[in-house]
Amino acid sequence: MDMERITNRLDSLFEKKDFEGAKELLAYWLKDAKEKGDLRGELSLYNESMGFFRKTGDREHAVNCAENALRLVEELQMEETITAATTYINSATVYKAFRMAEKGLPLFEKAKVIYEKELRENDPRLGGLYNNFGLALLDLKRYEEAVNLYKKALEVMSRVKDGNLEKAITYLNIADVCDAIRRDEEYSANYPHTEEEWERNIEKCLEKAKECLEDETLPRNGYYAFVAEKCAPGFDYYGHFLYKAELEKRVREISENL
Numbered sequence: 045m046d047m048e049r050i051t052n053r054l055d056s057l058f059e060k061k062d063f064e065g066a067k068e069l070l071a072y073w074l075k076d077a078k079e080k081g082d083l084r085g086e087l088s089l090y091n092e093s094m095g096f097f098r099k100t101g102d103r104e105h106a107v108n109c110a111e112n113a114l115r116l117v118e119e120l121q122m123e124e125t126i127t128a129a130t131t132y133i134n135s136a137t138v139y140k141a142f143r144m145a146e147k148g149l150p151l152f153e154k155a156k157v158i159y160e161k162e163l164r165e166n167d168p169r170l171g172g173l174y175n176n177f178g179l180a181l182l183d184l185k186r187y188e189e190a191v192n193l194y195k196k197a198l199e200v201m202s203r204v205k206d207g208n209l210e211k212a213i214t215y216l217n218i219a220d221v222c223d224a225i226r227r228d229e230e231y232s233a234n235y236p237h238t239e240e241e242w243e244r245n246i247e248k249c250l251e252k253a254k255e256c257l258e259d260e261t262l263p264r265n266g267y268y269a270f271v272a273e274k275c276a277p278g279f280d281y282y283g284h285f286l287y288k289a290e291l292e293k294r295v296r297e298i299s300e301n302l
Contacts, residue, residue, distance in 0.1 A: 045077060045085035054092060059266035059302050066096055087116040087131065094134045103142045110135035114151075129158035130169070137176050145183040152177040166203035171210050174200065178217060185228065187221050194218050206263070208256035209271040215256065216278040219249035223282075250282055257291070269298040 050073055057066040070093050077085035090113035097106035113131045122128045132155040136148030152173070159173050174197035181190040197214045201207035225232050226242040237245075253275065262268055272291040280288040 045073065045082055045088070047085065047088050050089075051092065054096075055266070059269070059299070061299070063096075063100060067100075070096060083116055083120055087113055087120065087127070090116065091131055091134050094138050098138050098141045106138045107142065110138045124158060126158060126162050129155040129162075129173075132158075133173055133176060136180065140176070140180040140183060143183075145180040148180055149184075152180060165200065168201065168204045168207065168210065171197045171200040171204065171207070171214075175210070175214055175217060182217075182221055182224060185224070185231065187225050187231065191218060191221050194221070206261075208259040208262060209268065212253040212256035212275055213271060215249045215253035216275055219246045219253075219278070219282065222246050222249070246282060250279065250284060253278075254287065264294065264298055266298065266302060269295045 050069070054066055054069060057063075057069065070089060074086065074089040074093065077083075077089055090109045093109045094106055094113065097103075097109060114135055117123060117128045117131050132151040136151035136155070139145060139148035139151075155173055156177065159167075159170055163170055174193040178190040178193040178197070181187075181193065194214050194217050198211055201210045201214065204210070222242055222245045225235065226237070226239065257272065257275065273295045276288045276291040276295075279285075279291065
């Protein structure tokens with residue numbers, strides 16, 4: 045199975061927001077892999093399908109894909125491989141997306157051990173792991189652990205070409221931690237911060253995120269549009285309405301030119 049060709053086609057459909065076409069593509073090749081007994085191909089397609097169903101909010105199918113992917117990792121005896129780590133992250137991210145963050149933590153931990161052992165320190169997959177792991181920890185009010193992972197994500201993405209896109213996401217994630225702490229009365233009692241100080245911390249994160257997105261060396265391509273669309277609600281939430289509108293304008297312009 046030519047997974048590179050399939051994923052390239054899938055990316056193209058995502059960029060055009062042809063979700064029905066993406067669903068049909070995944071279903072066709074998953075059926076083909078099962079009929080041919082191609083377990084590795086099946087695993088790859090479950091990993092791709094997890095992302096699709098998570099983005100479309102289909103809890104039942106996303107969780108089903110996660111469980112099948114984890115089963116195949118065991119059947120193929122791949123538990124200590126990078127492929128397994130990626131599967132653990134994808135599955136844990138599904139659980140987090142559907143309010144089962146606690147269930148995903150052991151999977152994030154296993155992935156972290158493998159990635160930190162097998163990947164170079166400038167591998168963007170490490171940054172993705174730290175960001176997603178941090179989001180799950182934030183859901184569970186483990187704020188300091190989340191921030192520590194976000195800091196590690198920033199270090200990794202500072203070494204990566206066009207890493208400013210992921211750094212923008214990370215700075216918004218840190219802003220969300222600050223916001224969560226200040227709203228958590230029990231936890232915020234441990235911090236001698238005033239409301240104004242929390243606001244300043246959040247604003248610093250937002251300004252750094254903007255700086256990253258305004259990096260003129262970044263290609264204005266489908267991935268830029270994906271990140272801009274992902275960041276826009278964060279700026280909206282914190283009252284940066286004009287910048288949110290600017291990001292949405294860029295997304296439209298990029299989409300029209302694809």
